[in-house]
Amino acid sequence: MGDREDFLGWFRTTWQRAETALHDGDAGPRDRTWSRRAPVTLFGAWMEADGPDEARAVFARLAEGFSHARSAAVELVAADVSGDLAYTVHREVTSTSVDGRPRDYVLRVTQVYRREDDGWKVVHRHADGGPDDGQADRSLFSTP
Secondary structure (H helix, E strand, O other): OOHHHHHHHHHHHHHHHHHHHHOOOOOHHHHHHEOOOOOOEEEOOOOEEEOHHHHHHHHHHHHHHEEEEEEEEEEEEEEEEEOOEEEEEEEEEEEEEEOOEEEEEEEEEEEEEEEEOOEEEEEEEEEEOOOOOOOOOOOOOOOO
8 A cells, every 4th residue: 555545544534533523522533633743733714723732722622612413524625645744635514513503514624744653643724614605504603
């Protein structure tokens, strides 16, 4: 198996399980998929962070609001590996509860990963709701 196949195996198992856990209120698995070494940047759909500690604080805040995940599908658009760096471009189609209210939303996501001593780690994430296509509620933690 080559680097790309190894990376995609990790992405489709470890990383995807971590995202499902986050949307069910558990930030621990996501925390373990992110690097503890700078630089780490997060330009999320709702919150931003610069550095590993700030990113983990965001994950904890998100997990506090998420519960009762019903689905968290990932539609991979593009991915590749070059040495110790990799990237994905994908859509996350999520059905969960946010602050106790059922929510469905789709995010466009670009992530960059670095191979570290203990495996692949996310070092950058950009996510947004994209243009409104009327298919899902794209606001996350907004008030009605």
